[in-house]
Amino acid sequence: MEIAFDYTRSLGPVLGRFMTALRDQRILGARGTDGRVHAPPFEYDPVTARPPQELVEVGPAGTVLSWSWQPEPLEGQPLDHPFGWALIRLDGAGTALLHAVDAGSAAAMRTGMRVRPRWAAERVGSIRDIACFEPGDAPAAAPDADAAADTAAGQPSAEDDSDPVTMTIAPVRLRYQHTASAAESAYLRGLSDGRLIGQRCPACGKVYIPSRGVCPADGVPADSEVELPDTGTVTTFSIVNVGYPGQRVTPPYVAAAVLLDGADIAFQHLILGCDPGDVHLGMRVRAVWRPREEWDTTAETISHFGPAGEPDAPYETYARFI
């Protein structure tokens, strides 16, 4: 399962200036009351907790204080071939910046080595505007000549503030291997056979579907399986009128809590096959299964629930589940 999200962050006054300068191929630091120039800059002084008095230009070259070697780069890292990670103290700074060094091999890395930034061709105001660092002392050739920095390390920074960077986007993508528990597996295998498998708590006797392994009231394993019919009662519902990305059914449609006959907990499903305005509490419904050849170990094996064509369930039969 892949979970991805683009975090969109506002930068604030200090990091905004820092990122704006990166876009212009310049690196800024903040002079701290601890006597050091912090690069990257702090937003609040670590001693006085005040915003920095001034930002000063540092580097762009620097010295490696420590390094490690990434033999097999991971997704999202600055380079897709083996590279070094380094803590780099930029010229004029008293603290270090963490970044990648494209050194070719671990044998080419050493503490004390001089490195310079390799600027990204397209810069948007992000720490990744520095594509990586590379061995060397002199400023690297700039991708666009007119923006080449005439560095004045340690001098107060004067920048073009006509188009400041105020936001940064950090995409995050992670992969997860979700394990189905034994109880979930029994439920999903049941679906692929066209059956609904729940579990009964040995302590209180309640029946849970989908099976959850442990009775949430007693905290004991609910390990005896129970097969339930595919008919049930609507205990509550809402009519979805709003569209959203990835939506599979066109609004308006009904999402409902359905209490299967014999179960002690309702589960959520779609109610289709009738006018949304006709859905009501106590309505009897029946599962509509996908065609036999599409049955699988997935909740989607039941397409939706539809009207069962039976008289409404008496209120007292489902009152305690509302």
Place this chain on the structure above:
Amino acid sequence: MNAVAVVGFAQSPVRVREDATTGGVEMLVPIFADVFRATGLTKADIGFWCSGSSDYLAGRAFSFVQAVDAIGAVPPIMESHVEMDGAWALYEAWVKIACGEAEVALAYGFGKSSGAELRRVLALQLDPYLVAPLWPDSVSVAALQARLGIEAGLWTEKDLAEVAARSRAAAAANPAAQVSGDVSIEDLLSRPYVADPLRAHDCAPVGDGAAVVILASGQRARELCDRPAWISWFGHRIESGSLGARDLLALPPLGPAGEPAVDVAELHAPFTHQELLLRRALGLGGTVEVNPSGGALCGNPMFAAGLARIGCAAEAIMSGRASRSLGHATSGPVLQQNLVCVMEDR
């Protein structure tokens, strides 16, 4: 302030668990049963529950709510959660009892570290503007700290291999350990680097697990346990989140000043060199038995391993093996946060 003691501890075996979900229920139910059996308590006796776990590790929102199934929270319970190691949940439980708001409290932590790419998940605990967008993984960042120590003359790669070998030998007696046994230093040093200068034995293995600790107030502790592990000191320190502004080799003194030495210390060091840093920061002399469980290097279930260290240190007192012990937990990159719990027999 009420006196507070550890009266019970249990942990699950640390393994890559194909039968366990990110919700933690399968790992928690057996150890809740263990700790209730040992103390004679039932869930109705617990006045406060607190858990430690992480949504980023689980890959879903509010993942800790699912774990509450393992408690059986009917009738309703008083419950809290920290998005940190269960050791910080224990701290919250300790405060509750110390302030008189509960007599018995239970802290638990759980993590299915194998469900995701752990090294990448941990990159997200770094500065979200300046560092995380580069995805520096946890092993590479730890390697920067290890090299600083090598070049400062604090340790050698051989010293690190010795930490690994000693930990694995100790873990042979710990059924919860994920790795254990006798290994030769020469063999370890012949293995390839994972992140130069770190090799696989320098890094905690990726494993799933859970741990639970029960605390009780002075009045109740003696009824529940023959030798309660009384908490004499509990402290938490946070270093700068800026990796490059922090001296990665300089930890402040982490333990209590001027107190007698402990017999046993359980340190949450996910990397070999960090055990050496922690020994110095805690002023542990040669007479202290460090990580008799094998420590996190032999089993490091995220969000449970720190709580398990404190639990193992408490167990040393409850079993009569020690009179004073210390449990340590860490959080964040390269020992950024450190929690220390000192316990004693009274």
